[in-house]
Amino acid sequence: MLLDNARQLGADVREGTRALGAQRLEKSSQHVITWEDDAGNSGSITADFVLDATGLSHLLTKGERVYDENLNNFAVYGYLQGAEWKVTFSGSPDRSTVFIAAIEHGWIWYFPLGRDLMTVGVVTNRHHFADKLAGVDLETFSGSRCARAPRSQG
Missing domain, CATH: 3.30.9.100 (D-Amino Acid Oxidase; Chain A, domain 2)
Incomplete structure (x- = not known):
């Protein structure tokens, strides 16, 4: 339901596609996201807003994450x-x-x-x-x- 609603609101929704990496553009809030889909296609997109829902793999903050014991x-x-x-x-x-x-x-x-x-x-x-x-x-x-x-x- 969330994906369908996001699509209807104009979001670029891609199923069967994995984000491989994210790099913030210098002096910008934009990110370049590299991806690969189930068919073997790959590429990159630039986004003004990125929601990182990768859980423990924490794609956007790999190596930078700070854990707060109070939020455990x-x-x-x-x-x-x-x-x-x-x-x-x-x-x-x-x-x-x-x-x-x-x-x-x-x-x-x-x-x-x-x-x-x-x-x-x-x-x-x-x-x-x-x-x-x-x-x-x-x-x-x-x-x-x-x-x-x-x-x-x-």
Whole structure:
């Protein structure tokens, strides 16, 4: 859904294509991205904005990444089918807002994916999870946190 929406909004979306490297142009916010696709074609593109979603391979910051121990988080997430969502955007039942709830030692996200489907995630610091919740299964952990979360008043 995200890719289709990005395409509709004019983004250059390429599936079956791997970014091989990224180099920032000197004195510029632009990057040159080298790529290769599944058919063996390769090339480079220049972009004003680059979203690096390469995860741990951290394509754009290889060798430069600085880790902040305070941002060492752990997330447990799942999907709720048949979820009733109260908050609408601009009065339209087809468009909903996301909801973030602060809880002790973290937060919970509620992201609507459709009229009756949402993803729910519980985020806490990895050390809190490891130290305080050892032996607790993930479903019990996320369920107990969601049960104590504030409710939307939409």
